[in-house]
Amino acid sequence: MSGPKAHIRSSEIGSAIAKAIHEHRVIPGTKLGEDELSEIYGVSRTLVRSALQWLSHEQLIDIQPNRGAFVSKPSLREAREIFEARALLEPKTARSAALRMTDQAATHLKAHINAEHAALAQNDIGKALRLSGVFHIEISRLADQQTIGRFIESLIARSSLIIALYRKRDSALCEKHAHNALLEALSQRDGAKAEELMQSHLVDLVSALDLSEKTTKQPSLKDALRPENP
Amino acid sequence: MSGPKAHIRSSEIGSAIAKAIHEHRVIPGTKLGEDELSEIYGVSRTLVRSALQWLSHEQLIDIQPNRGAFVSKPSLREAREIFEARALLEPKTARSAALRMTDQAATHLKAHINAEHAALAQNDIGKALRLSGVFHIEISRLADQQTIGRFIESLIARSSLIIALYRKRDSALCEKHAHNALLEALSQRDGAKAEELMQSHLVDLVSALDLSEKTTKQPSLKDALRPENP
DNA sequence: TATACAAATATTGTATACAATTTATCGACT
DNA sequence: AGTCGATAAATTGTATACAATATTTGTATA
Numbered sequence: 001m002s003g004p005k006a007h008i009r010s011s012e013i014g015s016a017i018a019k020a021i022h023e024h025r026v027i028p029g030t031k032l033g034e035d036e037l038s039e040i041y042g043v044s045r046t047l048v049r050s051a052l053q054w055l056s057h058e059q060l061i062d063i064q065p066n067r068g069a070f071v072s073k074p075s076l077r078e079a080r081e082i083f084e085a086r087a088l089l090e091p092k093t094a095r096s097a098a099l100r101m102t103d104q105a106a107t108h109l110k111a112h113i114n115a116e117h118a119a120l121a122q123n124d125i126g127k128a129l130r131l132s133g134v135f136h137i138e139i140s141r142l143a144d145q146q147t148i149g150r151f152i153e154s155l156i157a158r159s160s161l162i163i164a165l166y167r168k169r170d171s172a173l174c175e176k177h178a179h180n181a182l183l184e185a186l187s188q189r190d191g192a193k194a195e196e197l198m199q200s201h202l203v204d205l206v207s208a209l210d211l212s213e214k215t216t217k218q219p220s221l222k223d224a225l226r227p228e229n230p
Numbered sequence: 231m232s233g234p235k236a237h238i239r240s241s242e243i244g245s246a247i248a249k250a251i252h253e254h255r256v257i258p259g260t261k262l263g264e265d266e267l268s269e270i271y272g273v274s275r276t277l278v279r280s281a282l283q284w285l286s287h288e289q290l291i292d293i294q295p296n297r298g299a300f301v302s303k304p305s306l307r308e309a310r311e312i313f314e315a316r317a318l319l320e321p322k323t324a325r326s327a328a329l330r331m332t333d334q335a336a337t338h339l340k341a342h343i344n345a346e347h348a349a350l351a352q353n354d355i356g357k358a359l360r361l362s363g364v365f366h367i368e369i370s371r372l373a374d375q376q377t378i379g380r381f382i383e384s385l386i387a388r389s390s391l392i393i394a395l396y397r398k399r400d401s402a403l404c405e406k407h408a409h410n411a412l413l414e415a416l417s418q419r420d421g422a423k424a425e426e427l428m429q430s431h432l433v434d435l436v437s438a439l440d441l442s443e444k445t446t447k448q449p450s451l452k453d454a455l456r457p458e459n460p
Numbered sequence: 461t462a463t464a465c466a467a468a469t470a471t472t473g474t475a476t477a478c479a480a481t482t483t484a485t486c487g488a489c490t
Numbered sequence: 491a492g493t494c495g496a497t498a499a500a501t502t503g504t505a506t507a508c509a510a511t512a513t514t515t516g517t518a519t520a
Contacts, residue, residue: 033502045476046475053284054283066480066501067482067501265470273504275506296472297511298472298512
């Protein structure tokens with residue numbers, strides 16, 4: 001009875017920007033100027049502003065009054081909250097998905113995983129990252145819970161911001177096996193196992209991040225560039 | 231690092247409309263014309279449209295392309311999903327809230343309950359309903375989980391639509407005691423009890439609704455107004 | 461009387477114009 | 491030289507104007 005069918009053009013723009021954010025082609029802090037975007041997409045600022053408001057509500061960008069829109073930089077606290085929320089929602093959702101699993105869905109997910117691996121093979125980290133997120137979203141769709149699914153979708157989008165900001169150096173984005181194991185459990189309609197795998201998968205994701213206090217304050221440039229301290 | 235501080239005027243309009251929806255002063259299906267609203271709030275359609283897009287994203291209204299914005303009429307399925315989501319989020323949130331409870335918060339919540347009772351005494355059902363929702367939101371704030379809190383807030387707003395559509399006749403909105411008991415458990419910092427009470431409270435809320443299949447299709451006016459059937 | 465079509469009206473979608481605010485640039489002063 | 495301040499440029503906020511679409515009204519016809 002309700003749906004984001006309206007404002008098609010502006011939501012396309014919003015999706016395009018969201019995708020770029022998700023793929024780390026624009027990084028947190030980047031300013032998204034209205035004139036610039038209206039130039040890029042060949043529309044007036046009206047539609048651009050509409051798209052920006054959408055992104056702002058998704059908390060992917062931060063609109064500062066009279067200053068402009070910037071790609072969000074989630075705080076450490078937000079980062080923790082987002083993964084706590086995912087831990088609360090996704091495992092149970094994976095369980096539901098397992099119970100409603102079909103062969104068709106299995107091949108669909110398998111294709112996704114392959115695309116993800118292909119992207120990794122091409123060293124297209126951004127694309128792999130996004131596809132990884134889409135995999136989680138597909139699972140929530142299978143669970144046939146649109147409401148919770150939307151929440152998860154939103155959390156995953158923001159997760160990509162967190163990864164951009166807090167990822168440990170040299171940490172794997174997503175173990176190759178995690179999604180495969182998940183798919184296995186789903187295909188076997190083993191709800192309990194899917195729930196457990198999803199939970200540990202999320203723990204692994206967090207462990208690839210550096211969410212310690214230190215990172216909170218930026219290097220402050222002044223300190224970072226000062227030649228040396230005794 | 232992100233917040234809805236921008237577009238202050240339009241978000242005020244959005245809040246005003248959301249409040250009216252929450253209080254059942256405008257009911258599901260009502261058309262929200264842009265000219266009408268811009269007249270009411272003394273602003274241009276630009277700001278009205280901005281507010282409407284916000285409400286649309288909150289799924290409180292449904293924007294139909296070239297037709298206009300209508301207060302959402304959640305389907306039976308959506309209604310069930312929303313309360314399932316609440317059941318997933320709110321009990322654990324209540325538990326967290328209990329652990330972080332302060333005396334100050336207790337008096338604050340107590341005041342809320344009193345205001346709720348006062349509204350009921352004045353037969354201001356709408357206001358009581360909204361305050362009842364705010365009570366739940368306050369609890370989620372106490373849990374100090376902004377992300378989950380926003381989800382809950384969104385779910386509660388949509389719940390008021392569901393209540394408007396599917397409430398059983400003569401069913402109590404909220405047992406007077408439920409919120410008091412919850413406050414009691416919170417004050418005692420009894421997380422387990424708070425979680426349990428919240429869970430059963432939500433069950434009670436659902437049981438005051440008629441979510442059977444039949445209710446799906448509207449009375450269709452034609453049937454409703456036809457004088458009599460044999 | 462009811463239905464079908466057509467003009468007229470009203471409403472939403474988009475772009476543009478103007479106002480308000482911030483940011484950048486230049487110059488004066490210490 | 492560096493900082494403070496004023497003016498100029500650029501950017502966002504809001505309103506208005508025009509275009510596209512839907513709804514209503516009226517009229518003719520069966």
